[in-house]
Amino acid sequence: MASFFMVVLFSATQIGGSVDEPPGYVYNDNGTPFIFDDDTLDIIYNFTVDNGGFLPIQDIKFKLDLYVNDTTSIILEPGLHLGTAQKQIPTLEPGTTYSSTLTIEMDPLYIPSFILSTTSILILIYVETTVTNLLPVAINISTYTVFSGLP
Numbered sequence: 509m510a511s512f513f514m515v516v517l518f519s520a521t522q523i524g525g526s527v528d529e530p531p532g533y534v535y536n537d538n539g540t541p542f543i544f545d546d547d548t549l550d551i552i553y554n555f556t557v558d559n560g561g562f563l564p565i566q567d568i569k570f571k572l573d574l575y576v577n578d579t580t581s582i583i584l585e586p587g588l589h590l591g592t593a594q595k596q597i598p599t600l601e602p603g604t605t606y607s608s609t610l611t612i613e614m615d616p617l618y619i620p621s622f623i624l625s626t627t628s629i630l631i632l633i634y635v636e637t638t639v640t641n642l643l644p645v646a647i648n649i650s651t652y653t654v655f656s657g658l659p
C-alpha cells in the first residue's frame with residue numbers, strides 16, 4: 509500500500525499546465541471607432557495541460573483569471589479583476605497533452621483603456637485534477653500579458 513501511494517504522488521508531480529504568450533485577440537469597433545460603448549474585445553488564450561506521469565488523471569478543471577497588474581489607464585487600477593474562463597477535461601491518459609483555447613470577453617467599460625494606454629495583466633492559472641480517482645491535485649501558475657495601444 510505504501511509503495512502505491514508513493515507512485516501516485518510521483519505521478520502527480522508530473523502534471524503541468526500553461527498558457528501561450530502573447531494571447532490572440534479579436535477587437536471590433538462595430539464601425540464607430542470613436543464610440544467605445546459598442547466595442548467588443550475577446551482575449552483568446554491557447555492553453556495546455558500535460559500529464560507527464562504514468563497514471564491517468566480525471567476531472568481536470570483548467571481556470572484562468574485576469575487581473576490588472578499595472579496600467580497607465582485612469583479607469584483601470586491594479587488588482588481589478590478583468591475576467592475569468594474555465595474548461596473541464598474529463599480524462600487525460602498518461603504521457604498525453606491536451607490543448608484548447610479559453611476566451612475572455614472584456615467589459616466594454618475597460619476597452620478604451622486597452623486602446624489608449626498600456627496595461628500589464630496578471631494571469632492566474634489554476635489546474636485541479638484527480639489522479640486515478642484517488643488523489644486530488646491542484647496547481648497554481650502565474651504569468652503576464654502586456655497590452656499597449658490596441659489594435
Ligand SMILES: [Ca+2]
Pocket residue numbers: 536537538539540541542543544545546547
Ligand atoms: Ca465603436
